[in-house]
Amino acid sequence: MGRVKIAKKSTFIDMTAMSDVTVLLLTFFMLTSTFLSKEPATVITPPSVSEDKVQETNYVQVLVNPEGKIWLTMNNDTSADFGNEKMKIALLDKVTEIYNEAHKSKPVKFTDQQKYTFSKLGSFGVPMSQLGEFLNLAQEPEGQTKMDKWLDGTDDNPKHISGIPISKVQDENNLSEFQMWMKAIRQSDNSKLTDKIKDGSGVAIKADQNTSFEVIHTVMDNLQTIRMNKFTFLTALKGASE
Amino acid sequence: MAEVQQNDAGGGKKGRQKKMTIRVDFTPMVDMNMLLITFFMLCTTMIKSQTLTIALPTNEKIENKENLNQASAEDAVTIILDAKRKQGSNDVDSLNGKVVPVVYYYEGKPGGDAGIIGADGKIHSENNNLKESEFLSADAKTGSARGIRELIQKRNKAVIDKINELKKKYESGGFGSLETKADREAAQAKYNEAAAQVRKDSTLSKPVIIIKSTPNASYESLINILDEMQINNISKYQIDNMTQIDSVMVLNYRGVLK
Structure with a gap:
């Protein structure tokens, strides 16, 4: 019996073409991506038939979690005059002024270092009385992690309150801290932002679909009391047939 | 290579x-x-969020109540949103992780002309005109509206018929040709203007929808009902607070209050 000779074939697969394709794909994703910003609460927005897209800059996002905690995110122009960092320092100054007017016995004051830290924050949301302590965390080792944990309420210190305090009282002379922040934002020097707030697209409420109406109503009512009657809800896309 | x-x-x-x-x-x-x-x-978000703009009245106390436009009883439809969940908890439907929505509605005055609370101060269940409905999409086979949408469409028939006429006119080129993109945009603008006219037309009979909500109702229901307003071309609607009578009606309907 003669042995069958099997020809030796190389199993080498040329990966060059594959590599070309993957690099192209990679370039595409790198150029189109806008990173998801980390938020203190993860919410699923309800679907709606509305087709208006959210604008990219010049709006304030009010994040509401199902328990009724509130965090704010400012999205300013990228221009030098009204960049996020500059506007945030101005905002902190303004809100301090409004807060100290209402709490004359317990005024708060921020150092330049604290203001600088605040200007670098993404979302923010702690009571004014604790904001100084919160901003000081940035100087400590692993400060960012500690701040994130404080914001989403997972740190173990029961004294640390996360979320901007809000109340159900409808009184223009007795503002809740949430109203103070919103009022300060409305007085911003960025005219593009204030225009957007006037026509309603400058304030976007982002809440989970299962949030109870009671929570949403409190937020809407607070805004109504300071005469910010127009605002938008962030929603997800829904097909017309649904 | x-x-x-x-x-x-x-x-x-x-x-x-x-x-x-x-x-x-x-x-x-x-x-x-x-x-x-x-x-x-x-890491990327390809889908951008959509926005839904709403305008609410101010909270200021209105001194001169005579100038207020009262919705007449025959036009008024009150929709009350509610949800099935235990008091103070976020119980959700185990199937799709959503709160089970409940929609009630009544047409005209609460309890009809007689009122649910009679002159004797007792609750008259027989006068309770509250009905229960659902958020349902159009029927897959026939395409007809169901649930709360059916009610709204029935009440707003005059406006919807006119809008549908306009749509047909737009599609057949009645507002200008649809050949190029610029043409289409011009025709669309004309159509939008005509549609806005129809929605405002005071000669057509159309409902005034009052949206109320119990504290338990979900945010999703609120967005859903605002969507229905948009889908069904409702020009007059408002978000209002529950009154005592409304609460009595709902509790009576559920059989809690007799």
Whole structure:
């Protein structure tokens, strides 16, 4: 019996073409991506038939979690005059002024270092009385992690309150801290932002679909009391047939 | 492709050429690229959020109540949103992770002309005109509206019929040709204007919808009902607070209060 000779074939697969394709794909994703910003609460927005897209800059996002905690995110122009960092320092100054007017016995004051830290924050949301302590965390080792944990309420210190305090009282002379922040934002020097707030697209409420109406109503009512009657809800896309 | 053939005049022996093949293995490169692609794909948000703009009245106390426009009883439809969940908890439907919505509605005055609370101060269940409905999409086979949408469409028939006429006119080129993009935009603008006219037309009979909500209702229901207003071309609607009578009606309907 003669042995069958099997020809030796190389199993080498040329990966060059594959590599070309993957690099192209990679370039595409790198150029189109806008990173998801980390938020203190993860919410699923309800679907709606509305087709208006959210604008990219010049709006304030009010994040509401199902328990009724509130965090704010400012999205300013990228221009030098009204960049996020500059506007945030101005905002902190303004809100301090409004807060100290209402709490004359317990005024708060921020150092330049604290203001600088605040200007670098993404979302923010702690009571004014604790904001100084919160901003000081940035100087400590692993400060960012500690701040994130404080914001989403997972740190173990029961004294640390996360979320901007809000109340159900409808009184223009007795503002809740949430109203103070919103009022300060409305007085911003960025005219593009204030225009957007006037026509309603400058304030976007982002809440989970299962949030109870009671929570949403409190937020809407607070805004109504300071005469910010127009605002938008962030929603997800829904097909017309649904 | 990834190989380079090199002709090398080999050292010692004359006339012999040594063939060398340099091959670069791209497999690790592809592996790494795939990982990077996966990372970028997971980190990106391709879908931008949609927004729904609403305008609410101020909270200021209105001094002069005479100037207020009262919705007449025959036009008024009150929709009350509610949800099935335990008091103070976020119980959700185990099937799709959503709160089970409940929609009640009544047409005209609460309890009809007689009122649910009679002159004797007792609750008259027989006068309770509260009905229960659902958020339902159009029927898959017939395309007809169901649930709360059916009610709204029935009440707003005059306006919806006119809008549908306009739509047909737009599609058949009645507002200008639809050939180029610029033409289409011009026609669309004309159509929008005409549609806005129809929605405002005071000669057509149309409902005034009052949206109320119990504290338990979900945010999703609120967005849903605002969507229905948009879908069904409702021009007059408002978000209002529950009154005592409304609460009595709901509790009575559920059989809690007799």
